[in-house]
Amino acid sequence: MEFDALHLDYRPIEVLIPYARNARTHSDGQIAQIAASIAEFGWTNPILIDGTNGVIAGHGRLLAARKLGLTAVPVIELQHLSEHQKRAYILADNQLALKAGWDEELLAVELADLKLAGFDLGLTGFDDAEVQSLLEKLVEGDSSADDEVESDAADDIPETSIRSVTQTGDLWFIEHAGLTHRLLCADAGDMTAVSRLAGFGKASLCFTSPPYASQRLYTLSRTGPGANDAAGQWDAMMQSVCAALPTVLQPDAQVLINLGLVHQDCEVQPYWDDWMAWMRANGWRRFGWYVWDQGPGLPGDWNGRLAPAFEFIFHFNRQGSDMRRPNKNVPCIYAGKDTHLRGDGTSAGGMRNKDGSKTAWNHVGTLTQDSKIADSVLRIMRHKGKIGQDIDHPAVFPVALPQFVLECFTRAGDTVFEPFCGSGTTLLAAQKTGRHCHAVEIAPSYVDVALNRFLQNHPDARITHADSGEDFKERLARLESETDAVKSQAQTQPQTQTQNQPQKVAA
Numbered sequence: 001m002e003f004d005a006l007h008l009d010y011r012p013i014e015v016l017i018p019y020a021r022n023a024r025t026h027s028d029g030q031i032a033q034i035a036a037s038i039a040e041f042g043w044t045n046p047i048l049i050d051g052t053n054g055v056i057a058g059h060g061r062l063l064a065a066r067k068l069g070l071t072a073v074p075v076i077e078l079q080h081l082s083e084h085q086k087r088a089y090i091l092a093d094n095q096l097a098l099k100a101g102w103d104e105e106l107l108a109v110e111l112a113d114l115k116l117a118g119f120d121l122g123l124t125g126f127d128d129a130e131v132q133s134l135l136e137k138l139v140e141g142d143s144s145a146d147d148e149v150e151s152d153a154a155d156d157i158p159e160t161s162i163r164s165v166t167q168t169g170d171l172w173f174i175e176h177a178g179l180t181h182r183l184l185c186a187d188a189g190d191m192t193a194v195s196r197l198a199g200f201g202k203a204s205l206c207f208t209s210p211p212y213a214s215q216r217l218y219t220l221s222r223t224g225p226g227a228n229d230a231a232g233q234w235d236a237m238m239q240s241v242c243a244a245l246p247t248v249l250q251p252d253a254q255v256l257i258n259l260g261l262v263h264q265d266c267e268v269q270p271y272w273d274d275w276m277a278w279m280r281a282n283g284w285r286r287f288g289w290y291v292w293d294q295g296p297g298l299p300g301d302w303n304g305r306l307a308p309a310f311e312f313i314f315h316f317n318r319q320g321s322d323m324r325r326p327n328k329n330v331p332c333i334y335a336g337k338d339t340h341l342r343g344d345g346t347s348a349g350g351m352r353n354k355d356g357s358k359t360a361w362n363h364v365g366t367l368t369q370d371s372k373i374a375d376s377v378l379r380i381m382r383h384k385g386k387i388g389q390d391i392d393h394p395a396v397f398p399v400a401l402p403q404f405v406l407e408c409f410t411r412a413g414d415t416v417f418e419p420f421c422g423s424g425t426t427l428l429a430a431q432k433t434g435r436h437c438h439a440v441e442i443a444p445s446y447v448d449v450a451l452n453r454f455l456q457n458h459p460d461a462r463i464t465h466a467d468s469g470e471d472f473k474e475r476l477a478r479l480e481s482e483t484d485a486v487k488s489q490a491q492t493q494p495q496t497q498t499q500n501q502p503q504k505v506a507a
């Protein structure tokens with residue numbers, strides 16, 4: 001069959017004529033959702049029109065475009081349809097789409113990942129109640145997975161996806177330009193596993209971003225205290241990971257942990273409260289509390305709230321204020337000038353004492369210093385775009401964020417600990433700033449992502465397995481060729497079967 005090539009065109013919005021007998025209805029709410037979708041994703045689906053600007057499909061998109069105040073819209077002109085075909089297609093375009101179903105488990109995983117990435121799920125067209133119910137099913141399904149009865153081996157679908165190069169328990173050495181990073185595939189709360197890293201030296205900083213609240217239940221442990229409730233699971237995970245910190249950190253180390261807000265039942269959930277209390281009881285003071293300003297909020301209907309544009313960074317340590325102080329790494333704009341000094345050499349600015357007198361500046365008579373301590377608001381644009389070729393992770397930091405924290409709290413040659421490595425952003429920041437990184441990631445496939453991402457950024461890096469000495473790239477190539485062999489075997493098998501079956505006679 002041959003079809004005419006389609007041509008995309010733009011038409012002024014006022015020339016388009018909606019079909020007077022359009023039986024499909026659009027509520028105001030749905031039009032607002034379509035408008036939000038166009039604002040977020042841009043045009044992804046042109047309006048279909050006939051040869052005289054009559055709308056065949058896309059009435060909702062046209063109304064949404066009007067709502068957005070657009071003056072022109074993308075159209076595809078379908079001149080080849082007869083009058084009856086056109087009227088039938090107006091129905092078919094809507095009705096055929098309704099016949100598709102959803103794989104609810106995959107749908108819930110997609111929604112959970114998008115939610116973790118901070119995406120406004122309202123833009124997917126699902127309402128709050130639908131999302132909630134799907135996510136609940138995901139949690140139920142996940143916890144029951146362990147109880148599944150043994151399945152018949154004959155029902156097993158041959159494994160054709162590419163296997164993870166990394167296996168749980170693997171420790172990789174990443175060597176590049178005089179630095180050595182180490183990435184361990186393990187639960188960062190497994191003290192025995194994590195203590196392997198301590199053998200290579202202790203870190204002076206931990207900077208990390210755990211899963212927020214219960215958003216990624218499938219990576220959490222299903223055993224141990226609180227295993228049966230999501231909040232308890234999160235507490236248990238955080239407690240076990242933080243209990244391992246003294247093993248891998250120097251006594252005067254700083255610990256900075258990024259967490260975002262979570263809303264549930266129309267309220268902000270202070271899901272960190274119990275864990276914070278545990279931290280305090282275990283000698284970790286909440287020393288500082290910073291805000292990560294992620295840049296302008298994204299378009300979307302944020303369930304009645306203002307668009308989210310920040311997250312928190314909690315700063316803990318165990319020693320007094322005589323411990324290591326942040327580096328003065330931000331240049332002062334008045335460096336070397338004396339504009340802040342009065343005639344008597346004291347500071348013209350500064351706070352007043354209770355009696356109204358000026359507090360003496362403790363660098364009396366000195367010119368403005370060259371650099372200062374960074375602000376407690378970290379103004380760093382959120383991550384945008386892809387992290388590399390054929391690799392992805394749902395919750396990626398911009399490299400500039402760990403880079404900033406490393407530059408504030410460590411010196412070149414120091415080691416930083418990253419217990420929730422994800423896609424390996426902290427590894428890249430450590431390389432960029434001349435620090436070593438000791439990292440842990442529970443999911444073998446994300447360890448692969450982090451290593452591939454490192455290699456895509458630093459193709460000359462050497463990545464070797466700590467125990468076998470095997471090269472990561474060589475192991476990857478070996479597994480890929482094994483997978484290709486399995487795939488081609490799987491493809492040839494059904495063909496052999498059909499050859500033995502009676503052949504259909506072509507109609």
Ligand SMILES: C[S@@+](CC[C@H](N)C(=O)[O-])C[C@H]1O[C@@H](n2cnc3c(N)ncnc32)[C@H](O)[C@@H]1O
Binds near residue numbers: 212419
């Ligand atoms: C919020 S993401 C971190 C993303 C990271 N900052 C980046 O830029 O890619 C959290 C990561 O922690 C991992 N994780 C969850 N529980 C863990 C555990 N107990 N031990 C180690 N890693 C864990 C998840 O698989 C996920 O990749």
